[in-house]
Amino acid sequence: MDPCPFVRVLVGNLALRMPVAPPAAGAGAGVHPSTSPCYCKIRLGKMPAQSVPAPLVPFDGGDQAPASGALAAAFHLSKADLEWFNGKPSLFSSRGEAVLKVAVYAGRKGSTCGVSSGRLLGKATIPLDLKGAEAKPAVLHSGWISIGKRAGKGSPAAAELSLTVRAEPDPRFVFEFDGEPECSPQVLQVRGSMKQPMFTCKFGCRSNSDLRRPGMHPEREGASGKERKGWSVTVHDLSGSPVAMASMVTPFVPSPGTDRVSRSNPGAWLVLRPAGDGAWEPWARLECWRERGGAGASDSLGYHFDLLLPGVDHAVPLAESSIPSSKGGKFAIDLTAAQPLSRGGTPGCSPKGSGDFSNWPLGNYRGFVMSAAVQGEGRCSKPTVEVGVAHVGCAEDAAAFVALAAAVDLSMDACRLFSHRLRKELSHPQADLLR
Numbered sequence: 001m002d003p004c005p006f007v008r009v010l011v012g013n014l015a016l017r018m019p020v021a022p023p024a025a026g027a028g029a030g031v032h033p034s035t036s037p038c039y040c041k042i043r044l045g046k047m048p049a050q051s052v053p054a055p056l057v058p059f060d061g062g063d064q065a066p067a068s069g070a071l072a073a074a075f076h077l078s079k080a081d082l083e084w085f086n087g088k089p090s091l092f093s094s095r096g097e098a099v100l101k102v103a104v105y106a107g108r109k110g111s112t113c114g115v116s117s118g119r120l121l122g123k124a125t126i127p128l129d130l131k132g133a134e135a136k137p138a139v140l141h142s143g144w145i146s147i148g149k150r151a152g153k154g155s156p157a158a159a160e161l162s163l164t165v166r167a168e169p170d171p172r173f174v175f176e177f178d179g180e181p182e183c184s185p186q187v188l189q190v191r192g193s194m195k196q197p198m199f200t201c202k203f204g205c206r207s208n209s210d211l212r213r214p215g216m217h218p219e220r221e222g223a224s225g226k227e228r229k230g231w232s233v234t235v236h237d238l239s240g241s242p243v244a245m246a247s248m249v250t251p252f253v254p255s256p257g258t259d260r261v262s263r264s265n266p267g268a269w270l271v272l273r274p275a276g277d278g279a280w281e282p283w284a285r286l287e288c289w290r291e292r293g294g295a296g297a298s299d300s301l302g303y304h305f306d307l308l309l310p311g312v313d314h315a316v317p318l319a320e321s322s323i324p325s326s327k328g329g330k331f332a333i334d335l336t337a338a339q340p341l342s343r344g345g346t347p348g349c350s351p352k353g354s355g356d357f358s359n360w361p362l363g364n365y366r367g368f369v370m371s372a373a374v375q376g377e378g379r380c381s382k383p384t385v386e387v388g389v390a391h392v393g394c395a396e397d398a399a400a401f402v403a404l405a406a407a408v409d410l411s412m413d414a415c416r417l418f419s420h421r422l423r424k425e426l427s428h429p430q431a432d433l434l435r
Helices: 079-086 395-414
Strands: 007-017 038-044 050-053 071-077 098-106 119-128 138-146 160-169 172-177 186-191 194-205 231-237 242-250 267-276 279-291 300-307 316-324 329-334 368-374 384-388
Touching (some): 007 138, 050 071, 071 079, 098 160, 119 138, 119 160, 172 395, 231 395, 242 395, 267 395, 300 395, 368 395, 384 395
Antiparallel strands (some): 007 071, 007 160, 038 050, 038 098, 098 119, 138 160, 172 186, 186 194, 231 242, 242 267, 267 279, 300 316, 316 329, 329 368, 368 384
């Protein structure tokens, strides 16, 4: 399997220093002009801005930038993104310019009536040279930059922001379902414009008798027939051998008095891998529910993902977030923020940068692990799956992430309001899958 080139741009070691104005008569000396927390909005190109706290440090006039080790923002660039940034600029676009834009605000993050609640302190732009970033890591910026102007002669120096920006290769395997998971599609590996078959999927809906078979008990049965249960997707390699499975082990049922699956009573899947001799062993667990949208916002699919490590007596949480139900989005497992950024801008390869992973709580999973792009309710969804190269040692590894992506996509249907009917592929039992 050949991976696709990706690059991640990491921003970290943030620190903000602001001049101390001369104290007024009777006031205490050295009082900082801002008693409010500060935060930054960081944007790369047209990608969504990321908001992070900006810690204040004393204004000592030195050039040494602090190295807190904290990662503030991460941007993931595909080959198409890189080509756009590295392309020739035109009269109508800014192609060819990868620019990191940072805006610093005083106040707490948030908005009122759609307007940012913070007071703008200043802005900065940092041009980034991403040529060659697919091949080797590079520190693109490290140090202090001015984010404002002096008020006039004799006034305190402008506020300054310290940050480290680093680009590094992050190759990934990319897979694409050629149909909806409930229609038992093929899964293609994608590299550039080339696509080739890699796996096949078989969807099944087990009957009540199947659900009572040893080893496949659901953890909970609904109080009535108003439930969605027994779904599964088995992933096969091209020889027809099963290499991964996602099985619904907890039915999706509405909370009492409602027509929605609540967070307090989520549905759940197990993702299983072959254990030999036709047996399966659990690898991960996915829980999903329907989150109610706020004022003017649509509902979303909430999810929580746990890894089930051999020899560990508890589940290890890797991801929890939500996906808009109406327009869809990405399920992601990205542990980049769990690792510190070193002084040189490199994510620490282990806790405290020791190089020893014996105490790392997440097993062999580090950095970007995977993502799955799914469509919203009522739309034809053919998930696209990206998996970090470091997490694929064989085809079975990739197949487990493909099965997980199918479970996420099907959960979008399983969490639909129970006042809506599901399509026939999801409501007609197919009891031959596990016989």
